[in-house]
Amino acid sequence: MKRMFKISLGILIIGIILMIVGFAGHGMKNISFKGTTPVIEKRVTKRLSTDKEFTKINLTSSTANVLIKPGTKFSISYQGSNARLPKVRVTNQVATINQTGSNGMFFSYNDGDDTIVITVPKGSKLSGKLDIADGDLSITNVDLDNMDV
Secondary structure (H helix, E strand, C coil), rough: CHHHHHHHHHHHHHHHHHHHHHHHHHCCCCCEEEEEEEECCCCEEEEEECCCCCCCEEEECCCCCCEEEEECCCEEEEEEEEHHHHHHECCCCCEEEEEEECCCCCCCCCCCCEEEEEEEEECCCCEEEEECCCCCCCCCEEEEEEEEC
């Protein structure tokens, strides 16, 4: 019994040392799955739309914060995890944005919030529907016309 205790203690100490080395080497990363392939999540900053004009927004977001702000031209950009990158389509002056969430399979290490930034020129009015499940909505100096939040 004493021999088994020493072996178990040795294995525990080796495990703790390996865990410390992993954390020190920035080994704490979320892993999501695309089909059956594991993918390591990374932080990205992407511009998702061209300069197409839109007057209506249909947004569905499960995890991202949404910021609507004035600017010089129309644009939609994203900052956050590559596993939760939203899909954007602009047709007939309607911007459709869909973002679904996924977290790490067993452990979820949050390395920052996801943010969808919608920029519209000053004087533009927006209408549409914003469906935000788990995130903040911030609207700064933008005219809204018949917006469902």
